[in-house]
Amino acid sequence: QRVMKMQLLEYDEAELCFPQLLNVSCKKHKRPHSETLLVYIVLSFISSLTVVLNVLVIISISHFRQLHTPTNFFLLSLAVSDFLVGLLAMPFHILVTEPCWFLGDLVCVLHYFLPNVTLCASVVNMVLISFDRYVAICDPLHYPTRITVNRVQICVVLCWVCCVFYSFLILYDNLKQPGRYNSCYGECVINLIGAVDIVLGFIIPVSIIIILYVRVFVVAVSQARAMRSHIAAVTLQRSGTVTVKKSEMKAARNLGVVVAVFLMCYCPSYCFSLSGYDLTISYSTNILFFLLLFNTCLNPVIYAFFYPWFRKSVKLIVTLEILQLNSCMINVL
Numbered sequence: 420q421r422v423m424k425m426q427l428l429e430y431d432e433a434e435l436c437f438p439q440l441l442n443v444s445c446k447k448h449k450r451p452h453s454e455t456l457l458v459y460i461v462l463s464f465i466s467s468l469t470v471v472l473n474v475l476v477i478i479s480i481s482h483f484r485q486l487h488t489p490t491n492f493f494l495l496s497l498a499v500s501d502f503l504v505g506l507l508a509m510p511f512h513i514l515v516t517e518p519c520w521f522l523g524d525l526v527c528v529l530h531y532f533l534p535n536v537t538l539c540a541s542v543v544n545m546v547l548i549s550f551d552r553y554v555a556i557c558d559p560l561h562y563p564t565r566i567t568v569n570r571v572q573i574c575v576v577l578c579w580v581c582c583v584f585y586s587f588l589i590l591y592d593n594l595k596q597p598g599r600y601n602s603c604y605g606e607c608v609i610n611l612i613g614a615v616d617i618v619l620g621f622i623i624p625v626s627i628i629i630i631l632y633v634r635v636f637v638v639a640v641s642q643a644r645a646m647r648s649h650i651a652a653v654t655l656q657r658s659g660t661v662t663v664k665k666s667e668m669k670a671a672r673n674l675g676v677v678v679a680v681f682l683m684c685y686c687p688s689y690c691f692s693l694s695g696y697d698l699t700i701s702y703s704t705n706i707l708f709f710l711l712l713f714n715t716c717l718n719p720v721i722y723a724f725f726y727p728w729f730r731k732s733v734k735l736i737v738t739l740e741i742l743q744l745n746s747c748m749i750n751v752l
Contacts, residue, residue: 436519436605445605447519462513465716469505472719473498479732482741483751489571493548496575500540501715508534509712520607524598527607532590538711539582542624547574549631557638589616684714728752
């Protein structure tokens with residue numbers, strides 16, 4: 420019997436995150452080795468891809484003077500926030516997928532604080548980009564006077580300041596007393612103010628983006644119809660009809676990609692949080708949280724890869740032509 424008790428005790432200790440703390444230690448959630456390896460490979464690949472894609476955007480806009488426009492400065496701010504997610508937030512999130520958390524309560528809180536700042540900045544930058552495109556298409560005559568480089572820089576700075584304050588607000592209890600929501604040692608649990616996060620972090624920005632893009636879509640369609648009328652005056656009516664259909668389809672496709680991908684990555688987590696005012700983040704919600712992070716990998720594809728100048732600048736970067744003298748003056752448009 421003594422031998423059996425010793426074996427059971429050793430078995431229980433092997434199942435604990437901190438065997439020396441028998442009564443207060445969390446139990447390990449064992450997973451198959453193949454599953455753990457797959458998670459590491461997938462998350463590491465996405466993290467690396469996010470960093471590389473956003474670095475290309477940052478270098479392109481920063482280096483080539485032709486790209487120093489108000490719209491591209493918004494894209495640059497978006498790329499910086501997404502780059503930080505890939506460089507810092509995603510590697511820490513890989514550690515959260517482990518059965519136990521060994522980095523302490525303070526690091527646990529900071530590990531969620533940083534992604535909240537960068538993800539918030541990413542969402543606000545999307546709103547700013549939507550507003551920029553709205554003014555450019557719906558009010559092109561006043562665009563140069565309303566959207567200036569100085570105003571854009573001020574908006575970007577305010578964006579980051581507000582995101583830091585917002586993250587501090589929703590994580591205040593956790594920052595004030597790290598680990599207060601942990602039920603045992605070896606756990607990393609964060610409690611968010613769900614109502615504030617849903618309204619300020621999802622409903623308001625998503626509503627603004629949809630309203631602005633719908634307005635842009637309506638104006639684009641009306642412009643296509645005006646062009647059809649102009650073409651119909653000098654060519655066959657059938658030719659004009661084909662032109663407007665192509666224009667409407669292109670506008671609808673671009674709008675659908677932007678809005679659908681954003682909602683696809685953000686809706687699952689926020690719909691889950693609608694079940695209650697307080698959302699507790701733990702091992703069970705890691706997939707939803709990573710889906711939010713994954714959107715930062717898709718942003719460069721959505722907002723930059725659709726532009727011809729990006730493909731030209733990437734070619735110059737890869738071939739190291741940007742190292743040549745006065746390469747910043749190269750025509751990439």
